[in-house]
Amino acid sequence: MATGKQEVSVHAPHKHIIILGAGVTGLTTALKLNSDPAPAQYDITIIAAHFPGDESIDYTSPKAGADWSPQATSSPEDAAMREYDKSTYDTEGPETEGLDGRGLWWREVVRGFAILDLEKEDNVPEGAVMGARNRTICLNVPKHLQYLMDKVREAGINVIRSKVDVSHGLEGVVQDAKRLVIESNPAVPENDFHALINCTGLGARHFVGDEEAGKLYPIRGQIIIVKGEATMDCTYDDFPQSSSVEENELAYVIPRPGSGTTILGGCKQKGNWDAEIDEELNDRIIERIKKWGLAEELRKSDGDRDFEILSSKVGLRPGRKGGPRVELEGRERINGVWVVHSYGHAGAGYQNSGGCSEKVAKLVGELVGL
Ligand SMILES: Cc1cc2nc3c(=O)[nH]c(=O)nc-3n(C[C@H](O)[C@H](O)[C@H](O)COP(=O)(O)OP(=O)(O)OC[C@H]3O[C@@H](n4cnc5c(N)ncnc54)[C@H](O)[C@@H]3O)c2cc1C
Structure with a gap:
């Protein structure tokens, strides 16, 4: 029944998030942020020089295998990477102690794990001393990237194809990325940017500072x-x-x-x-x-x-020396925007993608209200 009153729905202002990079890291992170922790809490824009379908030596994702095979060792330094891998495996050069697989950290993570009896296996490569088998995930990489891109479009995530100016370091990157978003949507207020997620792979070396660049x-x-x-x-x-x-x-x-x-x-x-x-x-x-x-x-x-x-x-x-960098940049906003990094995924960008995007979403969620 009509009451004569006008219904007014009040929305909390959306926070803008810029994802820099459209490889497997950037696309997976955009989709994760779009769905978690709360749908449509953020307005997301992906800015990248390359998107699925492009070929360039500066765009690694289309060149991958890609399967899930352990790249992390059992050392404490690789603890985070093991977690990212595990998390991805659960949703979708190991070292040994002796030759019985006791030292393989992933034996409890994967399904169908078994140590091979090399005497009984066919086609054992010459010189092989140990082998293990497990169920894994193999991706059709071009199709997976296109699938992620289609999901991005379906979700209404804004997409800008552009190279961001890296000549003035991280501050310049934030400034230029904000400019690109405002140019594409003048309704976005300058002070409405919450975070920029840096998913630029090796491209990060051009603007993350000398010390960090030296690790890539x-x-x-x-x-x-x-x-x-x-x-x-x-x-x-x-x-x-x-x-x-x-x-x-x-x-x-x-x-x-x-x-x-x-x-x-x-x-x-x-x-x-x-x-x-x-x-x-x-x-x-x-x-x-x-x-x-x-x-x-x-x-x-x-x-x-x-x-x-x-x-x-x-x-x-x-x-990247020390493994992937998935963390907040410093304790302060850069040009008014929090910067969260997710780069340096080496030979594990696909198998890390689930775990790393979860970590980014958690970090970004913790920044809301600060
Ligand atoms: C031969 C090979 C086999 C592999 N096999 C596997 C495997 O089996 N399993 C696995 O998990 N991984 C594998 N990998 C690793 C995996 O491919 C990478 O870890 C992953 O692709 C990295 O993705 P990314 O999104 O971080 O970077 P990229 O795919 O390189 O994307 C970087 C993005 O940042 C953008 N960008 C950079 N700088 C700028 C800028 N200034 N302005 C705008 N945009 C910018 C680029 O345009 C691009 O969109 C393999 C890699 C290779 C080469």
């Missing part, structure tokens, strides 16, 4: 995409090397579910910024995979039993 380094990876979906995800690490050129190389197979393709890799070359494909490394990758009988089911049945190679890519994992 590339871990170069190179992958070959072949036709067919392997039936098993596997990695052979620390194998006996016949020459120093093999240092930092490994052999892995990661199927991309639903794509009809598989990733063969690879390498972890610390400090190497080279964006060009090393054809000799590709030859070594294929040679090893064949020699050790990995992904046999993908090799052509006739002639030289080659793999059908579709393409090859180089990507730079955002390495």
Whole structure:
């Protein structure tokens, strides 16, 4: 029944959050903040120079495998990383004590864990001393990134494609990001910005200050995409090397579910910024995979039993001394805005993404009202 009174709904003013970066870290964080702790508590804008579908050496996410395989060691320094990995695994180069897997921190985290009896296994790579098996997650990376992007659009999260000016350090980045948001939506008041989340991967080195920038380094990876979906995800690490050129190389197979393709890799070359494909490394990758009988089911049945190679890519994992940086910058706002970092995820950006976005959401939530 009409009362004659006008209904007025009172909304608390929304707080604006800027996410800088649209790799797996930025997109997952945007979606997490949008849904948690309370829906629509924040107005979110993602600003990035690259988005899903783009190819650039400055954009690592499309180049990943990506599977869940432990990258953290058992050392106290990696405690946070273990938690991020665990959290991601739960929602979707290990070291050993002896060869029975007692020292593997993740044996209690993953499902279907077993130590392999190498005497009974087929295709055991030459020189292997220990093996373990577990159920893992393999992502179709282009599809996963597109899925995250579609979710971002569905959620009405504002998106701006632009490079943010890094020439005046972190303060300049905050200022320029605010300018971009206001330009795209003049209704946003200058003093309505709550936080900026820095998800820029290796790009962070251009504005986080010399000390922090000195901790960041590339871990170069190179992958070959072949036709067919392997039936098993596997990695052979620390194998006996016949020459120093093999240092930092490994052999892995990661199927991309639903794509009809598989990733063969690879390498972890610390400090190497080279964006060009090393054809000799590709030859070594294929040679090893064949020699050790990995992904046999993908090799052509006739002639030289080659793999059908579709393409090859180089990507730079955002390495950081001390592990990923997921924390608040200092104790004060920068240019009126809290800055929370989430970068330096090295070879684990996908498997960290669940745990890290949860931590960012918690940090941002604690800042509300301060
Ligand atoms: C060969 C290879 C295999 C891998 N395998 C796995 C795996 O199996 N499992 C796994 O979990 N991880 C894996 N990784 C690691 C994973 O890919 C990375 O950890 C992850 O992609 C990092 O994502 P990010 O979003 O932090 O950074 P990025 O994807 O690099 O995104 C950075 C974003 O910041 C933006 N940006 C930077 N500076 C600016 C600026 N000034 N202005 C505007 N925008 C800016 C960029 O445009 C981009 O959108 C692998 C990586 C490689 C290379």
